[in-house]
Amino acid sequence: MEREAPPEIASALAGDVRGKEIRCQDGPVGQVADVLVDPLTERPLYLVWREAVVVTREVSIPVEYVERVEGDRIILRVERRAIERLPHFWTADPNDAPIPIKGGD
Numbered sequence: 001m002e003r004e005a006p007p008e009i010a011s012a013l014a015g016d017v018r019g020k021e022i023r024c025q026d027g028p029v030g031q032v033a034d035v036l037v038d039p040l041t042e043r044p045l046y047l048v049w050r051e052a053v054v055v056t057r058e059v060s061i062p063v064e065y066v067e068r069v070e071g072d073r074i075i076l077r078v079e080r081r082a083i084e085r086l087p088h089f090w091t092a093d094p095n096d097a098p099i100p101i102k103g104g105d
Contacts, residue, residue, distance in 0.1 A: 004043055005063035012069035013044040021073045022049055022061070024080045032074065036060060047074065049083070059088045 004010065013035060022029040029049060036046040046060035067077040076083070 004041075004045075005066060009063060009066045009069065010043050013047075013063060013066070013074075017047070017069075017074065019072075020069075022047065022076065023073055024076045024078060024083060026079045029076070029080060029083055033058070056091045057088050058091070059083060059086050061086065 005013065017032050017035060020032045022032060030051055031049070032047050033050040034048040035044050036048060037043065038045050044063050046062055047066070049059045049061060051057045051059075061076070061083060065076045065078050065082070067075045069075070
């Protein structure tokens, strides 16, 4: 079972946070593309960050990494290297099914 975010973080993520900037302790990561929600509790579990280069890399960031939400920014309690180590998915076309890749590059 996934760990849940504290109530104040879950409440802040309950609205539409797509497009908000994601920042780590050591700088920006990107923007929120989506939020993955537990279908039973309807509580947010992951922030989805997509990075498009030639292909699209998608990383699901656990909500327990969120320290606080400030306006249009979501501040994480971890450094970027922690995000880079999370499992990610690559797609050549955003409409294709993602291909899981274990760990970072």
